[in-house]
Structures are given as structure tokens and as C-alpha cells.
Amino acid sequence: MKREYQRRHSRWYEVLLLGLSVHVVVGIPLVVGLPALERWGWGFWDYLPDVRYNTMFAIALAFLASALTLRRMARFPGAQLAANILPTISLAFLIAVAVLFFTREGYTRQVLFGGYLVSLMWFYLGFFLGRRFRRLKLAVVPFGDVYRLMGTRQADLRLLEGPDLEGIRVDGVVADLHAADLPPEWETFLARCTLCHIPVYHSRQVSESISGRVQIDRLSENEFGSLLPPLVYIGFKRVVDSAAAVLLLPVLLPVMIGVAMAIKLDSRGPVLFLQPRMGYKALPFLMYKFRSMHHDMSGEDFTISEDDPRITRVGRVIRKYRLDELPQLFNILKGEMSFIGPRPESVSLSEWYEQDVPFFSYRHVVRPGITGWAQVEQGYAAEVDGMTKKLQYDFYYIKHFSLWLDVLIALKTSRILWTGFGAR
Template sequence: MLKSEPLRRHAADTHIGGSETVRRVSRMLGWACLGLVLFGINTVLAEIAHHAGAVTYVFTRTLLWSIAPYLFAFMMLHRSLHLPAMEGNSLAGLASTFPFVALLFVFAAFHIEYSRGALLLGYVTTLAWIWIGYRRYVHNYVPVFGYTDPHTLEQLESMLTMPGAAPPSRIRFEPIGSLEDARHCDGLMVDRGTTADPERTRQLAQYKLSHVRMYSVERVGEMLTGRVGLAHIDENFLDDYAAHYLYGYLKRAIDTVAVVCLAPILVPIGALVAMAIRMETPGPTVFRQERVGLFGKPFVMLKFRSMSVDPNASAQFAARRDPRITRVGRIIRKYRLDEIPQLWNVLVGHMSLIGPRPEQAPMVEEFSGTIPYYPYRHLVRPGLSGWAQVQQGYVGTYAETVTKLGYDLYYVKHCSFALDLLIGVKTVRTLVTGFGAR
């Protein structure tokens, strides 16, 4: 159960206006600006080394170029802070690496001369500075949320305890009795479903005018778990989805380019997998099954066959140590090699590289009638890998499917380039470790 703690006052911060969240944002911004001093020192030392004949002028110029990806990395990290703090190491590495990889492409595309040593120095400086800052101000920081109604803690508890869910991030909750108490919290957790009364309205308005951040119970639950609570979906859900509508067109272009680039590597691997399947058991190499895609439209999904052929088989969850799975099938399912044919589905537009996994049509029909908001997962194109897969793994029960839907709807609500990159990084971990396979 969630427990609250007595409020610990920090007298040293009372002269600073606003909530603790505002102060933390200011500190992180100051940390980013302080990092520019490091680049300044590196540039001065590089110029001295250039005059001494140790390096060329290109070394200094490349260091100056590195300031751009450094700033972009902090901006990207700031845009990703809605994700749970337990994703910190992945976020810091991703935010640091991607801008420098992009800079390399710029150098290559425009034939700009650069120094590999200087670029490496800029990257290491950025990675170290972002990692230290994130650990100090975000990952190791235990946020404090205030509340005025104990009922809000009960609501949050129901969102945190779900079958098959990852443990939530660390957090403290404290009762709020005054404006001074609220200012020492990262935010005030409120229940938007509570009937409004004049006294409560005046009190919340006072907190808001004093720059105290306010979060609904639903929003706090999302920040802690990375999933949407199905019993607490608010009326802004569809508005949030609409804000990411145009990203779908950019994502489609990225998917097409990525499949073309991956094909020379994955097609030969797929040929070897097909040979192994054919040698072990009779029957077709590629398995075709109707799945439900974007906006609920059915399509035929391709997959390397990993089970013995059963013409009378019906839609069902795969169990642990499922006897239907062949020896080759167990290997290719563990490392997701059975999904290589789905690159064709991505290329023709049935699927995306990142998105909720497409489900079998009979299951969709069943779940749409029994799980609230289930059809909302079809607002985005289904994917080879998704937020639910890298957070939860395979699901095998109805209760776990409900939890999985929470992750899928979180992706629908917050889909972005940064989130897709994070899922891609965690998917690589899945491919290496076989996490969540059955």
C-alpha cells in the first residue's frame, strides 16, 4: 500500500517562488548551461594544442560543431521526462548518442571535414554530463507529491497494482494543509472527479497562482508506471492522440527507409531460418494469419512458422513450454527471428516498426466487448515491437492483457520520435536476452 510521510520543510528554498518542480527544472537548465563551460575549456585547450602543432584546426572546429548535438541532447532529454525515471540509463544514452550520429550523417552528406578524435571527445563529454545530471536531478531524486484528499491515494493504488506490470518508480506522498506545504512538493495530486465546491476551488486557485504544479491522479500514475490506468482514462485522451497525428506521416517514411536498409542483413538470416524450419518439420515455412491493424482494418500478417501444423487450431494464448512449439520454433521465438517476414508488412504499410502488437481478429472481437477502451489501441499502426513488449513481455492471461492495454494506450497517447527510439534500444536488449518470449 502507498504510505504518506510527514512533510520535511527545506527552509533554504523558501525564498524561491513556485513549486519544487519549477526549482528542479531551473537546476537542470543551469546544469546544461554549466556544461557549455566544459566545451569552452576543451576548445581553448584544443586551440593551444593547435598552435603547438599537436592538432589541426579541424579538431577545434569539430569541437565547436559538437555544441549543437550537446544542446539537442538536453532538449531531447527534457522532452522525454514524461517517461518513468527507471528508464534513466536508456534515456541518457539515447539522448546523447542520437544527435552525434545525426551530426555524422551531416558531415558525410555535405562532405564536411571533421576530426574523429574531437567528435569522440564531444560525445564522451556530452554523455558523461547528461548522465551525471540525470542521475542527480531526476533518477536519484525521490519526488514528493502532496494531496488534500486521502481518496486520491486509493485511486493511485489501483493503477499501480496490476498483473504482469513492472514495479513503479520511487515516490513520496504527503498531506497538504497550507500553501507553504504545497510549495515544498513537486506537485499536488488532485482527483478531477471530485465534486467541486467553492472552498476547494478557491484553495486550488491559490495554489495554481503560486506556481504549484497540479497533476491528476491519472497523470501521476502514468509518470510512475509508463501505462494508462483503464479505470481512470480522462476526457483529454483523444485530444492527446490528435496532437501526435502528423507524426504518423513522418513515421511511415522512416519505416520505409529503415526496412530498405535492414533488408540486406535480415533477408539472408531469414533464408537460413526458413531452411531450418523446412528441415525439421513438414508444412509451410511462412505462417499467415489475419490480424487487426490501423483503425480496426484486418490484414494478413506473415510470420515464420514456429509451431507444428494444426488445421483445427483456434485463436489462443501461447503457454509456457507450449507443446505445439517446435525445437527450431523455440529458438526463433526467443530471439524474435520468427517475425522477420513482417518486414514485408511494414514495407506495404500494414504495420510499423514500432507500435502495439497486432492481435488475432477473434481475440480483438472478444476483448473489444469485455475490456473498456480496447479499440483505442488501433488508433496507431501496429508494430513489430512496442512499448508493452519491452516493458511487460508476452502476456498469457486475460488479466495480463488488461495491463498490456494500459501500456499500449500510453504509447497511443505519448507516441513520439524519442519514445520510438527508446523502444528501439530496449528491443535490442530483448533480441539479445530473449526477454518475454514464449
């Protein structure tokens, strides 16, 4: 007799607790209705002038945008959903207020702020109630290259003793689908899981989703195709980068002037450090940075460590808070860089890496960035061994090139800037 397997999160209460549609259908009336009820009373829906309608519509859109963004970001490794709730909702409501302000549409600040507070409480409540359900529970087929997955904290991985789930409900089954020693009864088991709507994942796919890196030692033709970023988003991102740089430049210009004066008073030499870097489509460009090292000391093209004796007193401060990167706003305006993307390497280092690191030049398929996935996950790497790992992060970014991943990187970078601590 063939056993029927049941997938995890398939019961009605789990669907209600974790389903996005239910989350939105129940949440929007609450975040809109409670502040409106407190301000306008029980009959607020009987009379909806533009001020009330605009306010309620803005709350609903901000809530929906927050729900979709948090849901999409949660799919990436290290998303830290609890840490992203406050900045995501705050940004969504700030955008809503900005749109109402610049379009000169009336709205009620008290109700909009109430909707913001209720949204925060709703999302945090949903996070704590569904926390134990969100951790992946996967059954592992004990053949091939699957043992390196064991011991991770991001997922509950259970090694199967036989071709049977034994009544355990799981989110999916992990197997090395290229394993040469996979017995026929296990292949039948995987087929039966698929018929029961339990997904079967290749071990490399799960490794990528847990580590945030793409293994580059043996890329297939299908993986090369998935590493081709969408041209539509490349164009959209270029427009957003340019607009953001234009808006930020007047705000950051006084800071840049202050940093330039501090550098000039601290040590001899030019204020800016200009270096040829390898850019988009492998075209070299001149990248601008504030000088953070002594001008008259020789050494490697890269920083040896945070205690590098070449770093000046002011240099340590501006490097800690990433102020040395501010002049790259001009690189963004020129179209040479983006706010988010693989960190550009010097031309000399790029030529060195290409001799020792497979597929290195493929990272130039998108514009380099001031910050990126490798920087917030791993930090700075100069040696070939570290660069190989960094390249795996860069390939993950290219493969999942999207607005949602960029938002997640921006939030992680903001936390690093705020604390002055994090990956370099």
C-alpha cells in the same frame, strides 16, 4: 494571514543543477572545447578551417540532440535515464558521423571521438548529481480516489493531514478534483497553491504518469480528443519506417535465409506463418512471421505460455531473440505495419476482445507495430483481463504518440533483443 508556499526546485542552485538551458550553455563549451584544446592547442579558435569548424559544429549538434532527447524521454514512466545515456549519445554521434561522411565534409576523428567521451562523462555526472532531485515529491489531498496512488516508488507521495503544506516544498499537489466530499477549505488551499505557482494535478493524471497506462473505464470527451494522434507525425513515421526497412532488408536478408533453413531442417511444414491480423483503421491484413510451432498440431490462436508444447526447438530460439518477427519488414514496406505501435491481434481475437473490452477498436487509430509500449512494459497478454491492461498501455502510447516515446520504446526493445530477455 495567508501563507505563501514555495515550490520545489525554485532555488538558484537547483535551477543551475536541473535547468536544461544551463546544462546546455555550460556543457557545449566543455564537450567542444576540451577535445579541441587537446588536439589544436589554446589558439584553436583563432584559425577555424572547414575541418575544425565541421568537427566542432557536429559535436555541438550531437550534444544538443542528446540533451533534448534524454530530457523528453525522462518524462515517461520507466525511462531509466542511466541506461539510456550511452545508447542515446552513441546514436547522436553516429548520425553526426554519417552526415559528415555522406556529405563528404572533412572532420577530425580524434576530436569528434574526444567530444563523444566528454559528453558521456558530462551526462553521467549530471545524472548522479541530480538523481535525488529528479524524484517527484507530491503532496496528496486525502479525499476521493487518491489512496491507490500511495506506495509507489516512482514518486515521493505525502498524505496531507490538513489544508497546509506546513513549510514543505513540493513539485505539486495531487487531488481527486471530481471528489464529491472535498471540503471548501481544501478547495481554497488548492487555489492558494495555484497562486503560488505550485501545480495542482488530478489524481488520474498522476496515476497515468506513474503507471504508463490510461484508465479506459470512463473516458471523457476531452480524453477522447487527446487520444487523436497528430497526422503530421503519422506521415513522418511512415516515411521513416519505409526508409529504415529498405536499409535493413539487405543487411537482415542473410539472417532471414539462415533462419528459414533452420526451420525447414528442424520440422516439417512451411517456413512462414501467415495469419490475418487487424490493422490500421481496423482493416485486416496478412501478417508474416517465421513459423515457430509444429505445423500439424492444433490449439488456440495465441501462445498459452513460453512452455507451450507446440513450440519447436528452433522456435524457442527465434522467439527468444524475436527473429520470428523479421518477415514483418515486408509488412512495413507494404504500409500495413510500423516498427513501433500497438501489437496487431488476429482477426478472431479482435472480434472476441471487442465484445468484452470497452474501446478496443480505438487502438487501430495508428499502424500496428512489431514492438510497442505494451510489449516493453507488460509483455504478451491473451486473456481478457490481461488484454484490458494491455489496452491501457496502448491508449497511453496513442495519447503520447511522439518521436520521443518511439525512441524510448526502441531503446527498451534493443535491450530485450541484446539480452534475449524481457517482455513477450
